[in-house]
Amino acid sequence: MSNENITSGINHKQIIARKFVLYLLISSALISVFVVTLQTYYEYDTQLANIESRFDDIESANRESVINALWIADSQQINIILRGITQLPSIKYVTISEGPEIIYSSGNAPALNNSESNNLIVRSHSLYKYYQDKRIKLGEMHITASLDEVYENLITIGTKTFYHELTQMFIITALIFIIFYKLVGRHLEKMAQYARSLNLQELDTPLELDGYDRMQKEADELSHLVNAINDMRLNLKSSNQEKNALIQSLASSETKFRGVFESSADGVLLVNHKGMIEMANATLQNMSGFTEKELIGHPVETLVPKRFTQHEQLRQHYSNKPARRQMGGNMVLTLRCKDESEVPVEISLTPVKTDDGTIFAAMLQDISQRRQAEQEKEKLLQSLESKNAELERFTYTASHDLKSPLVTISGFIGLLRNDIADGHNERIATDLNRISDAAKTMQQLLDDLLALSRIGRATVPHTKVPLNTLINNVLEMLTGVIDSTGARISVEENLPTVIVEEQRFKEVFLNLIENGIKYHQSNVKPEISIGIHNNNSDGNGLITLYVRDNGIGIKSCYYHKIFGLFDRLDHGTEGSGIGLSIVKRIIEVHGGSIWVESEGQNHGSTFYFSIPDNN
Amino acid sequence: MNAQIKHGEALRILLVEDNSAHAEMVARSFENNRIANVIEHVSDGEQALNYLYRREQYSNVKTKPHVVLLDLRLPKIDGLEVLRDIKTSSELKSIPVVILTTSSADVDVAQAYDYHANSYLVKPIDFDNFTKMMDELGYYWLAWNHKPF
Numbered sequence: 001m002s003n004e005n006i007t008s009g010i011n012h013k014q015i016i017a018r019k020f021v022l023y024l025l026i027s028s029a030l031i032s033v034f035v036v037t038l039q040t041y042y043e044y045d046t047q048l049a050n051i052e053s054r055f056d057d058i059e060s061a062n063r064e065s066v067i068n069a070l071w072i073a074d075s076q077q078i079n080i081i082l083r084g085i086t087q088l089p090s091i092k093y094v095t096i097s098e099g100p101e102i103i104y105s106s107g108n109a110p111a112l113n114n115s116e117s118n119n120l121i122v123r124s125h126s127l128y129k130y131y132q133d134k135r136i137k138l139g140e141m142h143i144t145a146s147l148d149e150v151y152e153n154l155i156t157i158g159t160k161t162f163y164h165e166l167t168q169m170f171i172i173t174a175l176i177f178i179i180f181y182k183l184v185g186r187h188l189e190k191m192a193q194y195a196r197s198l199n200l201q202e203l204d205t206p207l208e209l210d211g212y213d214r215m216q217k218e219a220d221e222l223s224h225l226v227n228a229i230n231d232m233r234l235n236l237k238s239s240n241q242e243k244n245a246l247i248q249s250l251a252s253s254e255t256k257f258r259g260v261f262e263s264s265a266d267g268v269l270l271v272n273h274k275g276m277i278e279m280a281n282a283t284l285q286n287m288s289g290f291t292e293k294e295l296i297g298h299p300v301e302t303l304v305p306k307r308f309t310q311h312e313q314l315r316q317h318y319s320n321k322p323a324r325r326q327m328g329g330n331m332v333l334t335l336r337c338k339d340e341s342e343v344p345v346e347i348s349l350t351p352v353k354t355d356d357g358t359i360f361a362a363m364l365q366d367i368s369q370r371r372q373a374e375q376e377k378e379k380l381l382q383s384l385e386s387k388n389a390e391l392e393r394f395t396y397t398a399s400h401d402l403k404s405p406l407v408t409i410s411g412f413i414g415l416l417r418n419d420i421a422d423g424h425n426e427r428i429a430t431d432l433n434r435i436s437d438a439a440k441t442m443q444q445l446l447d448d449l450l451a452l453s454r455i456g457r458a459t460v461p462h463t464k465v466p467l468n469t470l471i472n473n474v475l476e477m478l479t480g481v482i483d484s485t486g487a488r489i490s491v492e493e494n495l496p497t498v499i500v501e502e503q504r505f506k507e508v509f510l511n512l513i514e515n516g517i518k519y520h521q522s523n524v525k526p527e528i529s530i531g532i533h534n535n536n537s538d539g540n541g542l543i544t545l546y547v548r549d550n551g552i553g554i555k556s557c558y559y560h561k562i563f564g565l566f567d568r569l570d571h572g573t574e575g576s577g578i579g580l581s582i583v584k585r586i587i588e589v590h591g592g593s594i595w596v597e598s599e600g601q602n603h604g605s606t607f608y609f610s611i612p613d614n615n
Numbered sequence: 616m617n618a619q620i621k622h623g624e625a626l627r628i629l630l631v632e633d634n635s636a637h638a639e640m641v642a643r644s645f646e647n648n649r650i651a652n653v654i655e656h657v658s659d660g661e662q663a664l665n666y667l668y669r670r671e672q673y674s675n676v677k678t679k680p681h682v683v684l685l686d687l688r689l690p691k692i693d694g695l696e697v698l699r700d701i702k703t704s705s706e707l708k709s710i711p712v713v714i715l716t717t718s719s720a721d722v723d724v725a726q727a728y729d730y731h732a733n734s735y736l737v738k739p740i741d742f743d744n745f746t747k748m749m750d751e752l753g754y755y756w757l758a759w760n761h762k763p764f
Contacts, residue, residue, distance in 0.1 A: 396718070396720055396722075397688075399718075399720075400687075400688060400716075400717050400718045400720070401688075403717040403718075403740070404634055404637070404717050406740050407637060407640075407717055407738045407739075407740055407745075408634070408636040408637060408640070410740045410741060410742050410745075411636070411637075411640040411742050411745055412636065412640070413742065414742025414743065414745070414746070415640065415643055415742070434636045434639070437636070438636060557692075558691060561691070561693075
C-alpha cells in the first residue's frame, strides 16, 4: 500500500466520525425543535382556554351584580365591581357602554392601532334587565384581556423545554457515540490498521479483535467480518504462494530457454508477424557481426542480402501459411553481415504461437565449412573423374597403338612368306625392315608408356631451382642439335626461381625446345625465345612461361590434339608423338596447365605453361 | 561366283591410313585381288577430306571413290571426324565408308555407326585372315554391292 492510500484511509475515518456526530446532533436538534413546538402549541391552547373560562367566570360571577347596580345606577358599586374584574390576571380593561358612549371603565384603555392590539382579546355581552316581563337593555360590557402574559409564559416554557431536550439529546448522542465506538468503531479502526499493515510477505498473523473469541458461540456481524477477512487472508496467502511458485517455475524455464538459446551452435532469430526481430542469440550476432541493439526491433531484412528483393513478399506469404520447414528450397541462402559480406546458411523455420500472435523461430546454420568441404569434394571428384577419363583414354590409346605394330609384324611375315614363295627376292629386305621397324616402334611405345606412367609418382623431392640455370643445363644437352641446325635460342634474364622436380622440368624445356627446332620451316633457321608471360600479376598464384618458335605453326583446330598420347600432326617427322603428352603430364603434376597458340601455318607457335608461384 | 562383274570399271578405293606399313599391307593384298581396283592412299584426315572435296593438291581428281577405307586414329583430323564430315555432306554421304582399324573398343564401334559408317572392320593380326578380309571386301563392294554411282 502506498502512503497516499493510508492517508486517505485516515481522512475517511475522521469524516465518518464527524458525519456520525453531525447527523446525531442535527437529528436531535430537529427532534428537540419539534417537541418544543408541539409542547408550546399545546400550552398556547391551554392558556387561551383558561382566558375563555375566565371570561365565562367573570360573566357568571358579575353579571347580576352589574345589572342590578346599573338598574339602581350605583356607580360606586359598579366601579368596585369593574375594578375587581381588572384585578384578575390577564384582564386589562373593562368598559360598560350605552350605545357608543362608554359610561364606566376600569383599567388601562389599550391604545387603538398600536402594535399590541393583536395581542388583545375582547369579549362583549349585552346587559339586559327583565322588568315587568320586558327586557330592557341597560348597556354593553366589554372585557379586554391581554395575551402578553400568555406569550411570556409560552416563551419561558418553550425555552426551558428546548434546553432540556437538547441536553438530553447531547447526553444520549455522547453515550451512543461511546457505545458505538466501543462496539464497532475501535474494531473497525483495528481492522483498518490490520488491513493497512497487511502485505504479501506477512500473511501469517490472523486478525483478532479485543474481546472477541474466534470460537465464541454467538457470532455477530463483526466476527463474521473477521472470519471473512481471515479467510481472505488465507486465500491471498495460498494464491500468493501459487503465484510465487509460478514465478519461480517461469524463471527456471526462462533460464533453461536462455541457456539453450544462447548456447545453440546455430544462430537463432525470433521474428514477429510484422517481420521485426524480437530476439537474436549470441551465435547469430557473432555470425552476422551485428550487435543485439542493431537487430532487435529492426526488420529481418537487415540480415538478407539486398539482392533478394522478394524476401519481404515471400515472408508475408509464409506468414499467412506458417509451417515448420526448411527455407529456400534448393536455393543457396546467405546471411548478410554487417560488413556486407555473406555467409552461406541453412535456415529452418518454425512458427510459434504466443498470446501476442504467431512468432517465427529461424535457426541458421553456418554451412560455409560444409560448403567448402562439398566444393573440395566436388573438385576432387572432378579431378578423379578427369583422371579416370585420362586413364581410360590412355589404355584405349595404348591398346590401339600397341596392337598396330603387331598387325604390321604378323602381316609382313605373311607377305615375306609369299614373296619368298613367289621369288620376289627384291622385297625380302623391305619386308624385314618393316618387321624390325614395327618391333622398334613397339619398344619405343612401351618405353614411352613407362616414362609417362612414372611421372607424378612422388618419389623425387621438389627443389628450389633458378629457371635460368635449369634452361642453360637443357641448352647444353641440346648443343649438338642446336649447332647442326644453326638454331638461335634467346632466354629472358632474371627468370624466377621455382620449386619443382628438377629432372622432370628439364624434360619439359628439352621437349619444347626440341620440338621448336624439329618443326622448323625449311630454309628458315629455327629461332626460339623463352620468357615469362605473366608473373602472378593477376594474383591467381601462377607463373606463366612461354616457349616461342618460328616454326611451321599449328592450325587452331589441332591445338588440343597435339597433347594427346602418340598423336602427331605430321608423319614425316621422327618420334612416337608422346613428347607433348609427357610435357603436359609433368606440368599438370606440378599443378599447372599448358596450352598452345599459333598465328597459323608457317607463323610459328607459342607454348604457354603455368606453374604455381612458390615464392 | 555368281556375282556380275562389270568389266571395264575398276573399284576405286580411297585408303585413309597413317601407318605406312599397314597401307602397304592393304595395297599388296589388293594386288592379288580377284577384282580390278585402284587404290588412292592418303595418310591423314585432312588429306582425306581434301581428296574427297577435291581441294588443294587434289583439285584435279575427277571421280569419287566407290568406297572409303577409313582408319580411326589419324593425325590432324581424326577418323571419326572425317566420317562425320562425309556423312553430313550432301555431296559425299552416299559414298560407302568402311572403318578399318585396329581398335575394337565398343565406344569406337558405337560412335562409328552413330555417324552412319557403312561397315566396321577390325584389322586381324593373323595375316591369312587379313588377306582374306581384303579379298572379300573388294569382291563384296565391287561385285555384290550396287554402287550408288
